[in-house]
Amino acid sequence: MDYRLNFDAVWRSFDLLLSGLGLGLGLAVISIFLGSLIGLVAAFAMVSRNKVWRTIAVVYVTAIRNTPILVLIFFTFFALPQMGVRLGKVESFVVTLTVYAGAYLTEVFRGGLAALPRGLREAGLAIGMTEWRTNLWVIIPVMIRNVLPALSNNFISLFKDTSLAAAIAVPELTFYARQINVNSFRVIETWMVASLMYVVACYVIAAGLRRVERKLAIPR
Amino acid sequence: MEFTQFLNELWIARGALWQGFQLTVAVSALAVAFGTVLGLFVGMMLVYAWAPFKLLVRLYVDFIRGTPVFVLVLASFYILSVIGIQLNAFQAGVLAITVFCSSHVGEMVRGALQAIHRGQTEAAMAIGLTFRQTFQYVLMPQALRQILPTWVNAATEMVKASTLLSVIGVAELLLSTQQVISRNFLSLEFYFFAGLIYFAIDFSIERFGRYLERRLAAY
Numbered sequence: 001m002d003y004r005l006n007f008d009a010v011w012r013s014f015d016l017l018l019s020g021l022g023l024g025l026g027l028a029v030i031s032i033f034l035g036s037l038i039g040l041v042a043a044f045a046m047v048s049r050n051k052v053w054r055t056i057a058v059v060y061v062t063a064i065r066n067t068p069i070l071v072l073i074f075f076t077f078f079a080l081p082q083m084g085v086r087l088g089k090v091e092s093f094v095v096t097l098t099v100y101a102g103a104y105l106t107e108v109f110r111g112g113l114a115a116l117p118r119g120l121r122e123a124g125l126a127i128g129m130t131e132w133r134t135n136l137w138v139i140i141p142v143m144i145r146n147v148l149p150a151l152s153n154n155f156i157s158l159f160k161d162t163s164l165a166a167a168i169a170v171p172e173l174t175f176y177a178r179q180i181n182v183n184s185f186r187v188i189e190t191w192m193v194a195s196l197m198y199v200v201a202c203y204v205i206a207a208g209l210r211r212v213e214r215k216l217a218i219p220r
Numbered sequence: 221m222e223f224t225q226f227l228n229e230l231w232i233a234r235g236a237l238w239q240g241f242q243l244t245v246a247v248s249a250l251a252v253a254f255g256t257v258l259g260l261f262v263g264m265m266l267v268y269a270w271a272p273f274k275l276l277v278r279l280y281v282d283f284i285r286g287t288p289v290f291v292l293v294l295a296s297f298y299i300l301s302v303i304g305i306q307l308n309a310f311q312a313g314v315l316a317i318t319v320f321c322s323s324h325v326g327e328m329v330r331g332a333l334q335a336i337h338r339g340q341t342e343a344a345m346a347i348g349l350t351f352r353q354t355f356q357y358v359l360m361p362q363a364l365r366q367i368l369p370t371w372v373n374a375a376t377e378m379v380k381a382s383t384l385l386s387v388i389g390v391a392e393l394l395l396s397t398q399q400v401i402s403r404n405f406l407s408l409e410f411y412f413f414a415g416l417i418y419f420a421i422d423f424s425i426e427r428f429g430r431y432l433e434r435r436l437a438a439y
Contacts, residue, residue, distance in 0.1 A: 003303065066422035067415045068380035071394060075415065078401075079408040163288035167387055174291055181294075187302045191295035199286035 009184035010193050013176065020173035021197055024162035027172065030094055032155050035101025040140065042102065043109035057106065064103035070164055072096050077168045093165045101158050108154060112147035113139070145218050152209035156202050163198070173197060226409040233400040233410075240396030241417065243310075247382040247392055250314050252375050255321025262322055263329020264355075277326075284323040289381045292316040297388040313385035317378055324374050325367075332363035365436055372429030376422040383418075393417060 010017075045057035064072070076096045077089065087095065120142060124134030144151075166175035177194035181187055230237075265277040284292070296316035300307050307315065336359055344354035386395035397414040401407045 062423065063419060066376065066419045066426065068383040068394070068418050070383040070386070071411060071415045071418060074394075074398070075411040079411045082408040160286075160288040163290040164384075166290070174288070174294070177291070178294060181298055187298045191291065191299055195283070195287040195291050195295060198288060198291060199283055202286040203282075 003188070005189055006186060007189045007193070009186045010180060010189045013180050014193075016176045017173055017180075017194065017197060020171060020176040021201060023170070024159060024165070024172040025201070027090075027094060027097060027162045027165065027170075028155065028159040031097035031101045032105075032151075032158055034094075034098040035105050035158075036151075038098065038102030039105030039109050042106040043113055044135070046106065046110050047113050061103045061106050064100060065107075069096070069100050069161055070167060072100060073164055073168060089165075089168050089170050093162075093168060093170050097158065097161065100161070101154065104154055105151070108147050108150045109143065111150070112143040115146060116143055142218070145216050148209075148213045148216060152206065152213065155209065156205055159202065159205065160198065226406055229400070229404045229406055229409075230413070233404075236391075236396045236400055237393070240391055240393035243390065243392040243396075244379065244382050244394075244421075247310070247314055247317065247385060247390070248375070248379045251317035251321050251378050251382070254314070254318040255378070256325050256371070258318065258322035259325025260329055262326030263333065266326060266330040267333045281323045281326050284319055285327075289317070289320050290384050290387070292320055293384045293388060309385070309388045309390045313382075313388060313390050317381050317385075320381060321374065321378055324377070325371065328367040328370050328374070329363060332366040333359060335366065336362055368436060369429050369433040372425060372432060376425045376429075379418065379421050379425070 042057040042060060045053040046061075048054060073093065073096045076087070077092045080087065080092070116139065120138060121134055124138040125131070129137070162172055163174040165172050166178060169175065173194060177190050181190040184190070262277055262281060265273060266281070269277060293313055293316040296319075297309060297312040300312055300315075340358055340362070341354060344358045349357070382392055383394045385392050386398065389395070391399070393414055397410050401410045404410075
């Protein structure tokens, strides 16, 4: 095989790749933040005594978790305009990733809620806090600290899912990598650099999140 | 009125969608089968291999797990032809998802093998089993039982990942759906329909996993 590696074309567009990586990270951060809010609400709905709330939450989580994210992306981008909802491609992707993240985070938070001892809620109520305040100031902080490792995993996998935004031409890392690949024919170099960037980013995020986990961990 | 129009179009498109469905099942089944075999070796290497080999396999697993499946699919599709391996889009896609599956199964197998109590190996040694026999009759059966539920869930992941092959032109269910939509413009209805089919596949696999989990927990 006679193939000489030549990274020139890739380095020339490296700032594009970097900006793509940044956009991907931004999309992941926004989606996990908004998704967490959805996930919290849905998790409380799942453990509530109200059957209607429970059903809505279960249907949402089951439906989203069993549908490929690419189908969801295309559905939001191509099908929603038919119902009169017009979104730009970035907004459309954020909506999809948020809804997707919400479903996975619901499961995480539900598990976290189930693992809390009953006494915690009782203690909150016993000192005269209302149901709402107990949830907000006692239950949620403890639960979130317990599920931090699962949250980190989800963040990394959501960050990797931002690569799919390239399918609707959102200019993130994979999108630019494809462009460089097609324009320069430096096939091996392009994909080596792009996947290495993902790997390094995932590694750095994982290391950073582990520090946060250690800082916030409940002392035992 | 609109719904009857959809049913009408669905009937016209039935052949294309059925073929797409078959391709989706084929891609997923092949990737899971190959990925599992490869993953078993990966998992064994991660636990028992000579240290330098172990490091190499660890690098492989971490690299694959740190890369989005979409990038794996695109890289596999574009790179292989350049280095002189002639694979069509279907084969390149199956290869990418196989590699993805192998890293997942590898980690599962590693976890399961490491979770087996040392005493099991010592007992096997004590009754005079060779390492190979210990592995075959003592460790592997226990590890396999433990990974079965997770492995079934990984299968749903592979079905979902198979949609990515639509981007490199494999006419699996998602691409055939898009082709149908480009003819009749019923994007809402047909994306919904495709989602429903994927849901049906994944939901039944997931239920099957839960069932196995309950069955095996009884022992």
